[in-house]
Amino acid sequence: MRPAPGAVHVPGWLTPDQQRELVAACRGWASGPVPIRHTRLPRGGVMSVQTVCIGWHWQPYTYTRTAGDVNGRRVAGFPDWMVGLGRRALADAYEDPAAGDGYTPDTALINFYDGQAKLGMHQDKDEQSGDPVVSLSIGDTCVFRFGNTESRNRPYTDIELASGDLFVFGGPSRFAYHGVPRVLPGTGDPATGLASGRLNITMRVTGLKG
Ligand code: MD5
Ligand code: FE
Incomplete structure (x- = not known):
């Protein structure tokens, strides 16, 4: 499904085994050198979502190698197997082995x-x-609310x-506004290793060096 140019939704792409392995890996990172936390926003808010980062540490609105807002430690490395997973994701989504x-x-x-x-809606x-x-x-x-590149308001899907x-x-x-207005509790399968809640992993290229 292609809700917009460049945007591709592939339902059920991960196998149950891959989902279980990713949940286990994320559990390790959540209790790793920089524990998962509710990110604080510069204007005093606190995100309801909990986030742990690998490779680079994100906090609004910058990436660093160490987590100055948590415990000052360096985040876990970005594993090669996840680079491979990201490449296969693009090849499958764009139906082009070279994508x-x-x-x-x-x-x-x-x-x-x-x-x-x-x-909330953000870019x-x-x-x-x-x-x-x-x-x-x-x-x-x-x-998931998929918006436009002009504003956080309608039209969105x-x-x-x-x-x-x-x-x-x-x-x-890539730079469209988007957000998650709600989670539908009780819809997941505990066999993934997640008894409740939703996990989302987003891989990105920071374009940063060092
Ligand atoms: C999530 N996470 O479901 C989403 C999935 C975040 C975040 O939004 O920033 O951690 S990533 C969705 C995304 C990324 C880049 C562009 C667009 C959506 N988009 O154009 O809609 O936790
Ligand atoms: Fe986002």
């Missing part, structure tokens, strides 16, 4: 949503690269993202 060639994501934001968590523009974002969802289904779904945001959709 992932040269794609080298160097950070992932791993978001955990409990039943009440939401993500991802802290990266110095227009390379695609690869999004993987596991656990409870959510309503609400799409359900379920466990195992791949979404690639490339081309003109």
